[in-house]
Amino acid sequence: MSEPPAPTVPASRGEPHAEASTAALPGPLTPGPAGPLVLGIETSCDETGIAVVRGLDLLADVTASSMDDHARFGGIVPEVASRAHLEAFGPTLEAALERSGVRLEDLDAVAVASGPGLVGSLTVGIAAAKALALALGLGLYGVNHVIGHVAVDALVHGEFPEEFIALVVSGGHSSLLLVRDIATDVVELGQTLDDAAGEAFDKVGRLLGLPYPGGPHVDRLAQRGNAEAIAFPRALSRGKDLARHRYDFSFSGLKTAVARVVEGFEDAGVEVPAADVAASFSEAVADVLVTKTLAACGEHGVTTVVIGGGFSANSRLRELAAERFAAAGVELRLPPIRYCTDNGAMIAALGSAVVSAGATPSELDITIDSGMPLTQILAAS
Amino acid sequence: MADVLLLCLDTSDGASVAVCLGSEVLGSARSAEQRRHAETLSPMVSRVLDGAGLTPRDLGGIAVGTGPAPFTGLRVGLVTARTLGQALGVDVHGVCSLDALALQALDQVRGGDSGVDSGGDSGGGEILVATDARRREVYWARYRRDEGDVTCLDGPGVDAPAAVAARFPALVASGRVTGRGVDLYPDHLHRGAAPADAGDAVVRPETFARIVTARLTRGGDLSLAPRYLRRPDIHASAGRKRAS
Numbered sequence: 001m002s003e004p005p006a007p008t009v010p011a012s013r014g015e016p017h018a019e020a021s022t023a024a025l026p027g028p029l030t031p032g033p034a035g036p037l038v039l040g041i042e043t044s045c046d047e048t049g050i051a052v053v054r055g056l057d058l059l060a061d062v063t064a065s066s067m068d069d070h071a072r073f074g075g076i077v078p079e080v081a082s083r084a085h086l087e088a089f090g091p092t093l094e095a096a097l098e099r100s101g102v103r104l105e106d107l108d109a110v111a112v113a114s115g116p117g118l119v120g121s122l123t124v125g126i127a128a129a130k131a132l133a134l135a136l137g138l139g140l141y142g143v144n145h146v147i148g149h150v151a152v153d154a155l156v157h158g159e160f161p162e163e164f165i166a167l168v169v170s171g172g173h174s175s176l177l178l179v180r181d182i183a184t185d186v187v188e189l190g191q192t193l194d195d196a197a198g199e200a201f202d203k204v205g206r207l208l209g210l211p212y213p214g215g216p217h218v219d220r221l222a223q224r225g226n227a228e229a230i231a232f233p234r235a236l237s238r239g240k241d242l243a244r245h246r247y248d249f250s251f252s253g254l255k256t257a258v259a260r261v262v263e264g265f266e267d268a269g270v271e272v273p274a275a276d277v278a279a280s281f282s283e284a285v286a287d288v289l290v291t292k293t294l295a296a297c298g299e300h301g302v303t304t305v306v307i308g309g310g311f312s313a314n315s316r317l318r319e320l321a322a323e324r325f326a327a328a329g330v331e332l333r334l335p336p337i338r339y340c341t342d343n344g345a346m347i348a349a350l351g352s353a354v355v356s357a358g359a360t361p362s363e364l365d366i367t368i369d370s371g372m373p374l375t376q377i378l379a380a381s
Numbered sequence: 382m383a384d385v386l387l388l389c390l391d392t393s394d395g396a397s398v399a400v401c402l403g404s405e406v407l408g409s410a411r412s413a414e415q416r417r418h419a420e421t422l423s424p425m426v427s428r429v430l431d432g433a434g435l436t437p438r439d440l441g442g443i444a445v446g447t448g449p450a451p452f453t454g455l456r457v458g459l460v461t462a463r464t465l466g467q468a469l470g471v472d473v474h475g476v477c478s479l480d481a482l483a484l485q486a487l488d489q490v491r492g493g494d495s496g497v498d499s500g501g502d503s504g505g506g507e508i509l510v511a512t513d514a515r516r517r518e519v520y521w522a523r524y525r526r527d528e529g530d531v532t533c534l535d536g537p538g539v540d541a542p543a544a545v546a547a548r549f550p551a552l553v554a555s556g557r558v559t560g561r562g563v564d565l566y567p568d569h570l571h572r573g574a575a576p577a578d579a580g581d582a583v584v585r586p587e588t589f590a591r592i593v594t595a596r597l598t599r600g601g602d603l604s605l606a607p608r609y610l611r612r613p614d615i616h617a618s619a620g621r622k623r624a625s
Contacts, residue, residue: 079452079613086456086607090463104468120453123419127457128464130423135437135468206621259624364424367417 036108036355040348043125044117044145046081048088051344052100053352058155060100061345064088071212082120089128111351114142114379115372122368130364139361141351142379144372146173148346149308151182155349156335161304167293170309171198176247183357188374189296190247198311200251204258208274218278219314225279232257232284282316290320297330306333313337385441389586392418392458393450393478398425401590408433418457442471444589446478448608449520449537455607474593475605479510481588483524483531486559509552511562511570514539519562521545530595539610542566
């Protein structure tokens with residue numbers, strides 16, 4: 001029952017290099033004019049992502065995913081994801097270095113997602129990042145995964161304005177942030193009280209008998225349906241709930257409402273109008289996300305919004321945000337879909353920002369923080 | 382072959398680090414903490430190297446315990462060793478953690494060096510290793526001493542202590558069992574004679590240095606595959622539950 005033997009890892013990268021020493025951890029870096037050369041490592045869930053940036057230039061971004069291994073279980077299995085990270089890490093690093101043309105010893109710093117996320121998955125990336133920092137005498141920066149979803153947009157659309165609102169929506173997160181400085185000053189305005197937006201989509205996908213992960217399938221189906229067919233609830237959007245949870249979200253009740261509707265059709269022996277259910281559900285999610293984001297812009301006098309996270313691939317969210325933000329005179333920065341899912345680029349981008357801001361590197365004993373608060377940009381020891 | 386400076390890591394039971402030149406241990410450290418390997422291991426490596434007046438660039442190779450062990454800690458050891466090897470451009474060798482416990486115990490057993498292959502489960506130059514696998518089970522393997530190394534005759538496996546005892550009654554009766562499982566399950570694994578390990582049931586990572594040296598010369602398993610021995614705890618979805 002033991003695994004088949006794997007070959008011993010051959011001597012590979014990196015010529016011996018005389019001056020490197022780790023006797024003392026490096027202090028803040030003084031980046032060159034093109035910005036610091038930073039390796040970013042992302043292993044918070046089921047994607048092993050490694051990227052290299054120089055300042056805001058993305059030089060390589062390589063991702064290995066264990067998503068297919070989880071499909072038959074209808075959700076991510078943490079132990080399966082952790083095992084996949086261990087095996088994917090070395091080859092992904094090798095590929096990222098090769099594509100970027102950068103040698104490990106040329107790097108200025110290594111940034112790693114240190115939370116929030118799955119403990120077992122985060123552990124692999126953090127341990128590897130520490131080994132790189134130790135071996136090469138590099139500054140180590142443990143950074144916040146969710147803030148990385150925002151930071152990545154700077155690689156696409158350039159420097160951020162002085163103040164903006166960020167909406168991060170994925171299978172694990174739904175958060176509204178006020179960002180004054182991506183490297184030093186992020187305020188959490190609200191988040192989901194239960195399911196994340198992407199999680200609700202995956203669950204509705206299951207209700208409608210669609211394959212895992214349900215998000216993209218529900219989205220495609222919704223495009224053929226009538227968004228006004230069923231009036232699904234908009235949680236925390238009225239009265240006392242709104243007053244108390246102005247910028248919070250809740251999608252669990254919505255998911256249950258969808259289940260009730262589907263069961264109602266099934267019990268009546270009527271074919272479930274899956275496209276209409278999907279469209280009406282998608283509308284409810286997008287409506288709440290966009291409405292609350294715009295409200296935050298109004299309250300804080302902000303005219304730029306960055307949307308990030310895997311769920312920002314959702315077509316109805318993109319449409320509705322574009323439409324309503326334009327009407328409100330708010331600039332929408334929405335990175336291409338490939339930068340919205342988990343990847344190394346987002347971590348490298350945030351690493352580059354904190355290095356450029358002169359942050360002191362993390363110590364080698366930084367902890368994994370599966371519940372890392374969104375106001376915390378850098379990991380604690 | 383000239384001796385290389387070998388960094389040895391094991392995370393099968395706490396975290397252990399040693400840096401060795403041939404049979405000489407230049408520095409070592411151990412943490413008995415059963416969690417937080419990801420926090421503690423690299424700082425330990427850094428301190429051990431510093432204490433010996435060395436830098437990572439001085440290393441000529443890395444040896445790492447491949448378990449069996451609890452999964453998360455095991456992965457910390459493996460990804461640390463593999464990544465250090467990748468960054469430094471040195472070879473990384475994997476050693477089953479139970480191999481080291483067997484060799485350490487056989488060093489202490491009179492007659493362990495006799496080289497007598499008594500065959501089967503009659504004792505002789507053999508030893509049974511049983512470590513804590515949690516969930517009321519032990520990781521186990523049966524070994525024979527073999528010219529400064531050990532040869533695994535059975536296992537590694539993971540089973541209830543009673544099942545392991547039933548499979549190897551002569552080794553258990555003659556006290557030729559080592560590892561934390563002996564203390565944890567004395568009713569099954571500690572009958573009759575005193576245990577072989579005399580309280581020394583922790584992997585000393587420097588033992589890996591001896592094993593790697595022996596296997597690089599004469600061959601033997603140095604694979605880096607983790608020995609999980611258990612599948613992830615998962616079950617395919619049983620279908621959806623009603624909401625109404």
